[in-house]
Amino acid sequence: MSYLVISFSHKNTDIEMREKLAFNDTELKDRFLKNILACDTTKEAVVLSTCNRVEIITRSSNIKNSSKDIIQKISDFSGVEFDKLYKRADIYDNDGAVHHLFTVASALDSLVIGETQIVGQLKDAFRYSQGKGYCAQNITRVMNYAFKCAANVRNATSLGTGSVSVASTAVAKAKEIIGNTTGIKALVIGAGEMSELTVKHLLASGFDVIITSRNMKKAQNLADTFEVNVDVAPYESLTALLGQVPVMITATSAPYPIITSSNAPEASFNRYWFDIAVPRDIDDIDLPNLQIYSVDDLQDIVNENMSLRAEQAKTAYSIVSKNSLEFFDWLKSLEIEPVVKHLYTKADEIIEKKMANAIKKGFIKAEDEENIRKLCQTVITEYLHAPSKELKNISQNMECDIVVGSIQKMFGLTNDSDLSEKYRCEHLSKN
Incomplete structure (x- = not known):
């Protein structure tokens, strides 16, 4: 069995394709996970779906068969041709x-290098599959280690500090265009996590913020979390607001455009709309004095971000490479430890059996039983010390699987596969 990841991101697909691939509906994601796990070669699965990527993380006994099956089912789900997706x-x-x-967990593959949301999104995706029973020990191990790697990158570099997200990038672009933001109103559509980040960055940049959402209670609750005043406007006034404010950023989870030619008014001043939702919230609209930016249009700021963070990224990539190697070494050690444990367990069983038989036949006195047992255990411990140490060294070598299999067969040892809780990573529970 091998780990398999199929990735569609801003690096290999444009926003038109990504919005077709996005799993914004939990029911659809659940159905898709069930479908791909119905394939005999695909075991365990997690689906990560964000505005910039769709990642299918699985275990497979046949990479070619699983890959084709998964991509075919993505094609069925999205309506995008199989050949186009496979390419x-x-x-x-x-x-x-x-x-x-x-690399993904450490935000090195993100549109904005070092953005802080991705590890939380990955944890949510993992928890969903874990809760549904779609992943077990092997995916649990690699995901927990991915979170550990992400924490190592954050602790060793400054990539996770400052404003590094799609939301902050949109605000940075707006501020670059507007210049002096004092008294400039900015409209935020939506009241979710991305909208919250957007409001934070707008306020920090000096904008006067208005929030509107279909869920007015949620919008008001969001506004109330900020120490400075944030206005809340009814969603019914959206068209009027679009004709009044120069800056608008939308980040809803709507499956279709909420702003179209029918509700987009003209204005005599310059307006700048930022669509950071996938699927997009803004339809193709051509109006005078209006500039629309999608996620992909923020690439210039992203490039600047990457340039400034290049040295930190080098350090981060070396951490990722080191952690990747350590993960496989750790997996090998997990294979060795049950073997060593079972060798000692098998020896203890033999000692107990022979002790009982010797007492029964009168070869030793009952009052000497404990001392003789300790002597036998001392002999076994000394005898197995060198082989146990050598086994742990073998875990670093390519022939590990062959050696472990041979020892298990020779000594009649069983596999100890229930280790997911014992080796559970503490980083899962941390944000």
Whole structure:
């Protein structure tokens, strides 16, 4: 079995394709996960779907068969032709899959290098699959280690500090265009996590913020979380607001455009609309004095961000590579530890059996039983010390699987596969 990751991101697909691939509906995602796990070669699965990427993280006994089956089912779900998807998909196998996953978790593969939302989104995706029973020990191990890697990158670099998200990038672009933001109104459509980040960055940049949402209670609750005044406007006034404010940023989870030619008014002043939702919230609209930016249009600021963070990124990539190698070493050690444990357990069973038989036949006195047991255990411990140490060294070598299999067969040892809780990573519970 190998780890398999199929990736569609801003690196290999444009926003038109990504919005077709996005899993914004939990029911659709659940159905898709069930469908791909129905394939005999695909075991365990997590789907990460964000505005910039769709990642399918699985285990597979046949990479070629699983890849084709998964992409076919993505094609069925999205309506995008199989050949087009297969050509665009980045398919990662085993060590490549683990390295890619760690890179994604550490925000090194993001549109904005170092953005802080991705690890939380990955944790949410993992928790969903775990709660549904779609992933087990092997995915649990690699995901927990990915979170550990992300924490290592955050602790060793400054990539996670400052304003590094699609929301902050949109606000930075707006501020660059507007210049002096004092007294400039900015409208935020939506009241979710991305909208909250957007409001924070707008306020920090000096904009006067208005929030509107279909869910007015949620919008008001969001506005109330800020120490400075944030206005809340009824969603019914959206058209009027669009004709009054120069800056608008929308980040809803609507499956279709909420702003079209029918509700987009003309204005005599310059307006700048930022659509950071996938699927897009803004339809193709051509109006005078209006500039619309989608996620992909923010690439210039992203490029500047990457340039400034290049040295930090080098350090981060070296951490990812090191953690990827350590992960596989750790997996090998997990294979060795049950073998060593079972060798000692098997020896203890033999000692107990022979002790009982010797007492029964009168070869030893009952009052000497404990001392003789300790002597036998001392002999076994000393005898197995060198082989146990050598086994742990073998875990670093390519022949590990062969050696472990041979020892298990020779000594009649069983596999100890229930280790997911014992080796559960503490980073899962941390944000």
